[in-house]
Amino acid sequence: MFDLDGTLYDSSHIGARLIFSRPLEAGLLFAERKTRKSLVGADYGQAEAYYREYFSRLSHTAHKPEDLLRAWYFDSFMPGMCQVLKKYYCPRPGLSELFEKLTRKSRKFAVYSDYPLVAERLRALGLNTEDCGLLYGPENFGAQKPAARPFLSIAEAMGISPGEILVVGDREDTDGAGAAAAGMGFIRIKTDKDWELFQSPSQG
Structure with missing residues (x-):
């Protein structure tokens, strides 16, 4: 069983590259990371329950509405991560x-x-x-x-x-x-x- 980020490719500098690719979203990126750390080991049993808690916490940290943050996460942040991966990264040799x-x-x-x-x-x-x-x-x-x-x-x-x-x-x-x-x-x-x-x- 393989992890993805940092395992299938060397993720050096990915944090900086995500920020530089979307500098106006730096505050949201910081809030996203803080929220993710707060949920380490959490198990809500099914996806929507997890995402409700995730976006509730992100809203509290970022001081923005949950629906706006959900749209940002799936329509901007994650596609942006894919773009950074495509531009800067490749699988580990072999x-x-x-x-x-x-x-x-x-x-x-x-x-x-x-x-x-x-x-x-x-x-x-x-x-x-x-x-x-x-x-x-x-x-x-x-x-x-x-x-x-x-x-x-x-x-x-x-x-x-x-x-x-x-x-x-x-x-x-x-x-x-x-x-x-x-x-x-x-x-x-x-x-x-x-x-x-x-x-x-x-x-x-």
Whole structure:
């Protein structure tokens, strides 16, 4: 089971590039990141319940109406992320060949991300989604890593015992903790990331 951002590609400087691509939305980007951090490990059981809570918290942080923020998130922020990926990033060396080999050999695998538009982001990286296994995002579970249920649900969908699954990710606190909670193995991919840029100036 593969994480996406920071794992399938080196996400160095992505925070800065997202900000520079939409400087007028910097305040919303900071608020989005703060909101996401506040929901680490949350599990609301289904997508709409998760998004209701997400946009409620984002509205409180950004001081803007929820419906406006929902439109911004799905119509601007996420498509903007795809554009940044397409312009600046590519899969890690050998990843396409690995996925093609796994597909040819009928090996079951999945990509699980905390952000939506998983297929669109994979295509933005230049990957063929038909060779990327099963694809999952928050819209599938209404949860955020490291909640265990999505990991266990993916194992069930693949028909594989959790103990036989290896999670590949770049973060111990989300990918690794989720794998541990689900009884799965974990291997960490090291990458230089600057998501820490997504904190408000008052936070230092």
